[in-house]
Amino acid sequence: MRPFEYVRAADAASATAALSAMPQARYLAGGSNLLDLMKEDVERPTRLVDITRLPLREIQRTRAGLSIGALATNTETANHPLVRENYPLLTQAIVAGASGQLRNMATNGGNLLQRTRCNYFYDTSMPCNKREAGSGCGAREGLNRISAIMGWSEACVATYPGDMATALYALDARVRVRAPDGRERLIAITDFHRLPGDTPERDNNLAHGELIVAIELPVPAGEFARHSHYLKVRDRASYAFAMVSVAAALDMDGSRIRQARVVLGSVAHKPWRSAEAEAVLVGQRADEATFKRAADAALRDARPLAHNAYKVELGRRSVVRALMRASRLA
CATH class of the missing domain: 3.30.43.10 (Uridine Diphospho-n-acetylenolpyruvylglucosamine Reductase, domain 2)
Known part of the structure; x- marks a missing residue:
């Protein structure tokens, strides 16, 4: 060091x-x-x-929903009664990540800022545009089993590894940040992380010096809290990053779907919310056939690399499984 x-x-x-x-x-x-x-x-x-030492650990109700302090730990957040009762999807996603010891240390703000686990990013002897701009992307033509199948560029095929953010995308969260001049702004969670494009060294849209203060959650729409599920598929049962994950939430009127949220994790440089899958689901009967059509829509534009084509079919099956469990059909 x-x-x-x-x-x-x-x-x-x-x-x-x-x-x-x-x-x-x-x-x-x-x-x-x-x-x-x-x-x-x-x-x-x-x-x-x-x-x-900053006073940014509070988790409290607001007029708009819930405010979660940036310095609250993952454990404090997942176990908080307001989160467990109203945003169970977030609790599921946090508990699926890392180990208990790490969740006791990791903060919510830091969780959003965690960096890729691409092997070429960690190996300083290999080229990596994310680590050193302009050096090349070793993973694109190398061993890319864990790399992206959506949204990647010629400059970078790394994935975002976090679980918590995948759930936050489904919950329409916003990130409150403070600038050095004291002004604060809210960033929609879907605009917080970036796709690699030509600047893969930039993971997010924070300006230098900006400090994450809190994560703001709106009141859950309809039955999203009751009909939600986080599914994580990984190489081993614990303490492993996802090969594919899915955050699914449904607002249902009987057996009909009024609104839907479908977000895939570990398939792109940021959590991948599928507007295509959600459009297929709205107004339809909640059943396996509908969920399969939504899964096909979610993965239709996938671009697998040499060693990660398995993620396409795994992603389809994961979307179906997550929606089945969210709808209480499985």
Whole structure:
């Protein structure tokens, strides 16, 4: 690990000022991803701004729904009664991620900012445009079993690995961030992460120095809370990142679907919400045939690479399974 300057922030204003003053500075909260990257010499921050003392852990009702503090841990969030009762999809997704020990340390803001687990990103002897812009993408022509099948570019085929964000996409969440000048803005979760395009080194649309303050959840529409399910398919039963995951939520009127949310994880550079699948579902009877048509629509534009074509069929079956469980038909 390389030398770095350590700064402990007393408040949000001093935190954003300390970070924005240095281009290679990073915020430090739980550190469950950042410290690993520093040890592997992938991340090389010159300053760490410790924000763990900031009062950003509260989880509370708001007029619009629920506000979840950026520094609340994944464990605190998943187990909170307001989350478990009103947003069970989020609880399921968080519990599916990592180990209990990591969930006890990982914060909600840090979870949104976690970086890809692409092997070429972690191997500093290999080319990676995400790690070093312009160096090339080793995974595109290399071993790409865990790489993207949707939304990838010639510059990058990495996937976003998180579980929590996949559920947040289905819940229409917004991310509240604070700029160094004190102003705050809300970013729709679907606009928070980026597709790689020509700038794969940029994971999200935060400006340098902006601090995640909270995640805002609207009141669940209709029966979304009751008819939701998070499905994670992985190589082993625990402590593994998804090969494919699906966050599914349905608002049902009897056996008919009024609204739907279908989001796939680990298939693209960001969680992939499928408007095509949702359009197939709306107004239809909730049954396996309908869900299969939705799954076909969700994966219709998939572009598999040499070693990950299995993700297309796995994705279809996962969408069907998640919708079956969300509808209580399975």
